Amino acid sequence: MPKVLISDKMDPRAAQIFRERGVEVDEITGKTKEELIAIIGDYDGLAIRSATKVTKDVIAAAKNLKVIGRAGIGVDNVDIPAASAAGIVVMNTPFGNSITTAEHAIALMFALARQLPEADASTQAGKWEKNRFMGVELTNKVLGLIGAGNIGSIVADRAIGLRMKVVAYDPFLTPERAIELGVEKVSLDDLLARADFITLHTPLTDSTRNILSAENLAKTKKGVRIVNCARGGLIDEEALKAGLDSKHIAGAALDVFVKEPAEASPLFGTPNFISTPHLGASTTEAQVNVAIQVAEQMADFLMTGGVTNALNMPSLSAEEAPKIKPYMALAERLGSLVGQLAHDNLTKIAIEVEGAAADLNIKPITGAVLAGLMRVYSDTVNMVNAPFLAKERGLDVREVRHDREGDYHTLIRVSVQTSQGERSVAGTLFSNSSPRLVEIFGIKVEADLAGRMLYIVNEDAPGFIGRLGTTLGEAGINIGTFHLGRRDAGGEAVLLLSVDQPVDAALPKIKSLPGVKTVRALDFA
Structure with missing residues (x-):
């Protein structure tokens, strides 16, 4: 037993x-x-x-x-x-704890709207400052959701019941799913400009860290009220305090902080600021x-x-595991690459297999692709729940097997539909075990996908590689491997470099190099 x-x-x-x-x-x-x-x-x-x-x-x-x-x-x-x-x-x-967390966000919205903590403290201190606490109604206000997944969709449902207008920013939210939820899908800038209240419902990842930065907080509507019951680090806390002090932000409520336990914070004591000690999941139910x-x-x-x-762990039988695990490693890296490079407004994804891969159980491969894709946005996604999360968010997932013979004995291709059109990447296995990228957005390029990497699209011109190497060297960044692909001589080229140090600080200088069109730091840790 x-x-x-x-x-x-x-x-x-x-x-x-x-x-x-x-x-x-x-x-x-x-x-x-x-x-x-x-x-x-x-x-x-x-x-x-x-x-x-x-x-x-x-x-x-x-x-x-x-x-x-x-x-x-x-x-x-x-x-x-x-x-x-x-x-x-x-x-x-x-x-x-999804319902509990969503309800806590709604509770904090009410508390902000009516200044409940300050009014309570004032009244219990023997004051009767009725004229001091002039609140606002939630009815007919615009709620901006940053993240419309499981918890965000529950908040949207409750807010619509309060007769609020809900707009949502979420790269995975399809138009069909938005209609189903009764929300309007918008860009982040549009949300910031329109929302009277903003609630955050996204995990903390490289793409969401400080999503409400000083720059983005400056784009918000004057008088906005902000609630975060998701993860500390989504908001620049110093910038949030500055916004509260200047009265541009009318109120903020945080259940989560960059450092927890939050025994000290620049926000503590700030007027119109409410804090709770990570109570999002704290209900009996x-x-x-x-x-x-x-x-x-x-x-x-x-x-x-x-x-x-x-x-x-993926859903696999003992017989399947040894044969399919190398394919899953390749699939996850291809999904991660797509997620890091083409993550805006994803509506459709196709996983195509050909050659030896076409004879395998495609479900674990699909799960691995989706896990890699959505791990950019979610810290709880895995190969088991990734297909469920994709379906929940309305992502149209297609699986395609090809009997044809191609240039490689086995191939996995991942294609996504974005606002800029279709984008696809493809990979194979060397010696039936080593994952290898062979194509990115229509350009042939062979590369390992591992560790820290730098992705650059540039005009193919003499001297560029030298200038790039100098820039990286001056920043103290060592190049591990270097992979180059291009459509035509003098046309558009793609560079994939593995690097030994973080490159974020060097990105502005790289972007300023002549001929550079796109620069992105990648992480396949």
């Missing part, structure tokens, strides 16, 4: 579900790292919340451990690479939901091999 340890306080229904499904369970909470290491070897599964730290040392001692289940979204307390290396599946419950879900998922895995919401 499989045996599970629940090491953090969890709703008792979790243990009940394990026992009902035929899994032995122990509830032992509050253990130190050393105490956990001493007992973890006896268990097949470990169910945790945020208190237990599953480090390399814990994993090394967990000789029988097969699955770690996190009741909640964040898995910062789990060493996922170490777990993967040990063959341990890591699961979370990314949708168990949400805690029950995630406890039930993690128990169900772990029990299914231990008893039947079923995999749900795994962060480090």
